[in-house]
Amino acid sequence: MLVVFAWGAAWGAAPFSHRIHLQQNLECVQCHTAAARSTKVEDNLLPDRQVCRGCHEEAAIPAPPSTRLSKFSHSLHLRMGNVAPFLASAIDHQDYLQPPGDIRPHLNTRNPCQACHRGLEESDQVTRAALPQMADCLVCHTQIEAPFSCEDCHAKDAPLKPANHVPRFMNDHSTGKLNLDKTTCALCHGRAFTCMGCH
Template sequence: MQIVMRAGPGVFGALALVLVLAAITFSPGEAAGQAQPIAFPHKVHVQDYRIDCQYCHSEARRSEYAGIPSVTRCMGCHKITAADRPEVQKLQEYFNNQAPIPWVRVHKLPEFVHFPHKRHVRAGLACQTCHGPVETMTVAERVAPLTMGWCVECHTTRKAPVDCMVCHR
C-alpha cells in the first residue's frame, strides 16, 4: 500500500505566507545596532560630556536633515582630546585622507516622506522622542518604529498638523 500526499494551492500559499512573515520578522532592518566604521559612543559625548545633539548635528535646526557631522567637525575637538585612543586614530586617518566616514545609516524614511527636522526642533521636541535615549547608547540603534501610524499618533497627541501634505510630497 502506497500513500500519496498531494498539496493543493492553499498549502503553497500558506507556506509562502509563513516564509514572508519569517523574513519580515527576522530581517535586521535598518542598521539596528550595526557596527559602524568608527565606534562612536553617544553616551560619552552626550551624557558624560553634556554635548548637545545640535552641536554635532547642527543641520537639524535649519534643514530637513539633521545631518552627520563632518570629519572636520569631529577633529575640532579630537585634535587634542583623546587623540591616543584607537577610534580617534581611525578618525584622524579619515581626516588625513580627506575622506568622509562611511557611516551606516540608522534612521531612514521612505523617499515620499518629508520630515523637516527644523520644524520639530523649533517646536521644542526632544531628539529622544524619535531617536530614543541616544544619550545612553554605545551603539546607535533605531528605537521608535517611525511608521506613519506612530507619527500620526504623536501629531494627534501634540495637536500638530495631520494633513497628508504636511509629510507627503
C-alpha cells in the first residue's frame, strides 16, 4: 500500500502515532535502523526521514528524548535476546523495586524491543512512558550501593539524591517524625541495606 500525503503547515504539527504505523505491519527496526547496533546513549536512534518517504512526501522527525543515563548499549542488551520474561518474573515475585504501574501485561511480548519500550501499539503520541524505568535495569543489575553503584549507569557527578535528602536528613530520618515509607527507599538503597552498620 502506498499512501502519499502532502504535509503543509497543518500536517507538520500532527503527533506521531506508533499505533497507526504498527498496524501497517512495520517492524521497529525498519524505522529505528540504528538501534540494534548502538553502543552509546548519545546515538540518535530516531528514524531517518528517508524511511517515511516511501509513504509520505514530507516528514518531521523531532530531537531524540533526553535521558539521565550516561551509559547504555542497545547492542549488548539485545544480544541477550528478549529480556521481558526476566522483568515479568521480578514483578510476579515482588522483587521489582518500583511500583510497576500498568507494564506487566505488556511483558508477555515476543518483540525484544518491547521488553523495555512498552505500550507503543496503543500510543498515539510518544511520551516518556515509552522508555524503561530504573527498576527494569535493577532486575539484573542487583548490586545497589549509593553512590558507587549509580555510576554504572549515571554520570559520576549527576545530582541523584531526592529532594528530601537535605543536610539534616541523616539525623532527621531516624526520629520517626518524617513518616518515611521504607518501600520507597529500596530503589536506591536496596531492600537489605545496612547503611554504615546502623540497620
